[in-house]
Amino acid sequence: MATLHRPAIHRFHDPVLPEPRRSSGPVGDRLVFAFWAGAGMEVPGTGRRYAGNRDDAVMTMTIREAGPDDIEAIISVGQRTWPATYGFAGPEYIATGLQTWWSTEAIRRSLENTTVLVAEQDGAVTGTGNIDLRGETPIIWKLYVVPEAQGTGVGSALISELLSYAGGRPVRLEFTAGNTPAAAFYAARGFVEIRREAGERPGWPETVWVERRFAE
Template identity: 45%
Template sequence: MPATTRDVTIRQATGDDLQAVLVVGRTTWPATYYSIAGEDYIQAGLAKWWTEEATIPAIRAGRVTVAEVDGQVVGVATVGPRDGHLVLWKLYVLPEHQGRGIGSALLDAVLENAREDQHEVQLSYLDGNTSAAAFYRHQGFVEFDREAGGGGVPDDIWMRRFLRPADDADDPAGDPS
């Protein structure tokens, strides 16, 4: 029987989750990006972002959240800073567990954790990743920027979601941007 969100445990990753987190990345990247950006992009991303060296610091810093079904990590979300903002750098769910609310549960956990001290959460996805675009729009994210990919790589489309109204003391005009 397929897992539902009731069967999913969302928690902060620990060092014991390292290999499982890497399996999620190494499984989802080819499935997600092959038709959008090609083999070279996949291999470069796997070598840069889905290694022990790249993942251990994020786990140690408490920036990785995992989704677990029956004791198996099936999804991962990673956040980190960029230009003074919190960015959702990774949100991936194993293909056989997609469409069951696991990605939404991971995102909800990230947003809840950020709500206390962040005004917004930003993220990017590759142009052409229509599944990501639809998912994030459905979750209340709106596009605010685009960065040219170059070298045959599609553009990065940047989205954000405001978590709370702008603090009038921080911005007298009340402008959330």
């Protein structure tokens, strides 16, 4: 597992998220968010809904570094998000991506070479992301949230914590052209397009590279 880094944190304001508290646990340092959830709101990853007639339930979201015990849960995130996200790119694109980037061996390599984070809500892993700090410019290779947890602040919390590892350096990431929600999400957080690459196979969509620079 990648070494836990704690550089100076450079955060951007995101109104979706409450003020977090940092705590430690058996997996290491973690960021914990607690916020109110309305009655009838689904508990992500469980199929249950909050009971009651008032907004009186507290949903807890934890962002922490992943370990080997999280491999199956991380793979599950990929298996649930890729078909829902990349239908426009075709079944071959989805199958190849899952085989290449979401296999047990691929996740093990990520844990060895990058900092991998997971988001937990009520005990279920609902999102994951990783950042590669080995080069001059850190790269976020993955940022995925299961469909039922999208819009609950998981993606915002994950990218905020991933950016904190960069120590003020510019950060780059890539997404698939045609993924309109991803384009809007990253643009809203200060990422600007720097280049495009052709799809790896004929008929596959382009890859869009974007970069975020921190204010001096």
